[in-house]
Amino acid sequence: MKFVAYERAKQGTGASRRLRISGKTPGIVYGGEGQPQLIELDHNALWHALKKEAFHSSILEMELGGNVSKVLLRDVQYHPFRPLVQHVDFQRVDARTRMTVKVPLHYKGEEESPAVKLDHNLVNHVMTEIEVSCLPADLPEFIEVDLSGLTNNATLHVSDIKLPKGLKYISHGKGNPVAVSAVPPLVAEEAAPAEGAGEAAPAAAKDAKAPAKKK
Numbered sequence: 215m216k217f218v219a220y221e222r223a224k225q226g227t228g229a230s231r232r233l234r235i236s237g238k239t240p241g242i243v244y245g246g247e248g249q250p251q252l253i254e255l256d257h258n259a260l261w262h263a264l265k266k267e268a269f270h271s272s273i274l275e276m277e278l279g280g281n282v283s284k285v286l287l288r289d290v291q292y293h294p295f296r297p298l299v300q301h302v303d304f305q306r307v308d309a310r311t312r313m314t315v316k317v318p319l320h321y322k323g324e325e326e327s328p329a330v331k332l333d334h335n336l337v338n339h340v341m342t343e344i345e346v347s348c349l350p351a352d353l354p355e356f357i358e359v360d361l362s363g364l365t366n367n368a369t370l371h372v373s374d375i376k377l378p379k380g381l382k383y384i385s386h387g388k389g390n391p392v393a394v395s396a397v398p399p400l401v402a403e404e405a406a407p408a409e410g411a412g413e414a415a416p417a418a419a420k421d422a423k424a425p426a427k428k429k
Contacts, residue, residue: 352380
């Protein structure tokens with residue numbers, strides 16, 4: 215994906231506020247061999263680009279001052295309640311340097327799995343993305359995970375996900391977390407009669423039929 219950025223000369227709260235009023239979004243690009251550089255982008259174009267999953271997880275081509283460089287989206291700051299992007303950060307990408315990035319997980323095949331078709335399990339997607347280390351050339355837009363073999367009450371861990379070539383999972387000491395779980399449906403148990411209730415009822419009926427004793 216390609217986008218256009220423009221050099222930003224002024225910085226500070228006041229300058230950024232004026233940019234937003236004029237329909238621009240302030241940002242910064244850093245990393246690589248160059249110095250951090252202040253940039254600005256057209257807000258509407260950026261807003262629509264951010265709605266695309268690929269803009270968050272792919273290597274992007276940024277055109278700036280007539281030059282095109284490869285960057286990766288690193289941070290987006292949104293307004294608390296207005297549909298407004300307040301600031302955006304990009305990192306330059308070096309083709310020879312491994313990078314750490316979060317990649318979306320796309321699940322498929324769960325409707326055909328024994329867990330759903332035979333046992334009517336509810337499939338929970340515990341993780342929607344994983345963090346990996348890779349070279350820029352090996353970065354995929356997403357990782358596809360096949361759930362067609364999922365069985366009753368089973369769990370799929372991160373170690374069960376087949377990663378594309380060149381990718382290494384970053385655990386941050388979390389071990390082997392669950393990515394997907396199949397949960398059997400809840401079955402309501404019939405309430406058991408209270409102990410002694412079966413004996414008390416006939417006795418009560420017998421007492422009701424007995425004639426009252428004369429005083």
